[in-house]
Amino acid sequence: MITFPNAKINIGLGITEKRSDGFHNIASCFYPVNWCDMLEMIPAKTLSFQSTGIEIPGNPDGNLCLKAYHLLNEKYDIPPVQMHLHKIIPIGAGLGGGSADGAFAIKMLNDMNQLGLSIEEMEGFATELGSDCPFFIENKPVYVTGRGEVFDTLDLSLEGKYIVLVNPNIHISTKEAYSGVTPTPLSVDLKQLLTSSINEWKGNVVNDFEHSLLKNYPVIDNIKKSLYQKGAIYASMTGSGSTVFGIFDDEIDLSNYTEYMVWSGKLD
Numbered sequence: 001m002i003t004f005p006n007a008k009i010n011i012g013l014g015i016t017e018k019r020s021d022g023f024h025n026i027a028s029c030f031y032p033v034n035w036c037d038m039l040e041m042i043p044a045k046t047l048s049f050q051s052t053g054i055e056i057p058g059n060p061d062g063n064l065c066l067k068a069y070h071l072l073n074e075k076y077d078i079p080p081v082q083m084h085l086h087k088i089i090p091i092g093a094g095l096g097g098g099s100a101d102g103a104f105a106i107k108m109l110n111d112m113n114q115l116g117l118s119i120e121e122m123e124g125f126a127t128e129l130g131s132d133c134p135f136f137i138e139n140k141p142v143y144v145t146g147r148g149e150v151f152d153t154l155d156l157s158l159e160g161k162y163i164v165l166v167n168p169n170i171h172i173s174t175k176e177a178y179s180g181v182t183p184t185p186l187s188v189d190l191k192q193l194l195t196s197s198i199n200e201w202k203g204n205v206v207n208d209f210e211h212s213l214l215k216n217y218p219v220i221d222n223i224k225k226s227l228y229q230k231g232a233i234y235a236s237m238t239g240s241g242s243t244v245f246g247i248f249d250d251e252i253d254l255s256n257y258t259e260y261m262v263w264s265g266k267l268d
Ligand SMILES: C[C@@](CO)(OP(=O)(O)O)[C@H](O)COP(=O)(O)OP(=O)(O)OC[C@H]1O[C@@H](n2ccc(N)nc2=O)[C@H](O)[C@@H]1O
Pocket: 010, 013, 022, 023, 024, 025, 026, 028, 093, 094, 095, 096, 097, 099, 129, 130, 131, 132, 133, 146, 147, 148, 174, 175, 178, 238, 239, 240, 241
């Protein structure tokens, strides 16, 4: 069985409160984009994992695909699989690529073993893997609060809009990015802004990580400015960086981003 775990972007990201468990409460829109990894699992005599494509830092035993297997195996004693992840989504990039791999692994193992888990049950397992993971179970645009696992429907469709994602090859650790932010309650009604016209977003829909990271990494700031110069209706860094996205009505010329990792396409 093969699946294609996709990235997400954060449209607006308020970091509203530091919690007693060390995490932060956030408010954001998570929106899926079709920049995808490839994840294959086939039944095997022993459990194994290999990855190709972009090199993944850290010990392969800590890969979220394997963690997903162990999580389900603890409870359901599932048979071993051979896993192959072809990594395409930039890492430490605010795109949630690792989280998507983990969540898709849960969904695949549920299907392959006919575990019959509900969406809520899979989201529960995904929350144990990481704050961003549960979103990828349903994988549709939502308004997110809590540490990233509380979902509220959002009447927002960007279907047909053209999106450009530019990653300047900088790996930013999520933990470090959070430690550089002073949590502040939302000063605007983010959910309402998101459901108003996209033309209202520039300057109003804000990612709280930008304040510190755009200063520390001028290249991120420059990419954001260049997307606006190219006519973006809205541009922002996603998550804890370092990827920047721009939303356009039409395709744009990407020739001045050749030194970066770039993905573009229509939003669903
Ligand atoms: C910032 C966001 C925004 O969507 O995305 P990315 O930039 O990572 O894609 C997420 O909150 C990232 O979620 P995720 O990448 O799953 O983080 P986790 O593995 O759960 O946590 C890594 C570390 O980040 C910090 N953390 C994470 C989530 C959260 N709501 N509060 C936190 O303080 C904690 O220090 C934690 O130890």
